[in-house]
Amino acid sequence: MMPFQPDALWRRLQTSPFRARFRLNAKDQTYLDGKGLPLILSHARDFIDRRLAAAHPKNDGKQTPMRGHPVFVAQHATATCCRGCLEKWHGIPQGVALDEQQKDYIVQAIALWLVRRGGARNLSGANIFDPDRGL
Template identity: 60%
Template sequence: MRDLDTTFAALQRSHFRQRFRLGARERDYLQAKGRTTVLEHAADFVAQRLAPAEPRNDGKQTPMRGHPVFIAQHATATCCRGCLAKWHGIPKGHLLSESEQLHAVAAIRRWLREQEAGDAS
């Protein structure tokens, strides 16, 4: 599993990953619910959609919009097991450990914080 600094540096070089930004609806949701609640959602999404050894609809299980976590997952390459393998060094084909799940949520948390900090400027 790669550390987040290394992963985020690589993600910075991806035009695809860099195009993701929170829309007004997702920003409003994040502000209304609060980061703590949204990160609880992130942990649930990771546990349900990514943690299984062979997730249902892998590669297509994360919508492209509708929730701040979905946007963050695409921006941080925590959207499917293929992306976790390629970008985070977390291999496919095994049940994600607690530390691997926490790693994915930490990536989402970091990206959301960066998005919020961008609002302040």
């Protein structure tokens, strides 16, 4: 797994026309703005635990909807949507359950996109990219 380097990851993702085209629709933007980044990132952690963490997730490659929650959009934009994309883009191998460090990395990637592209604001003042923040 690559170390989390926000600027390098962002530049790399923006080289993909598919990844770079993602934007939140009005409903998802309102949801993000209303719920706030900390709660949305807790949803991200839950989705990762339920949909990605297993060594062989059910319906891998199709388990993340394209819309319906800001996290789903961010997952596709950051290539954290399935184990194949995690391996290709982030060096996280398939066939092995995700460890806590890998889960934290995925949440950080999602947070990066939600802040930079989704306009999320972290009103708590905590460093959202700190893996020890308790998500």
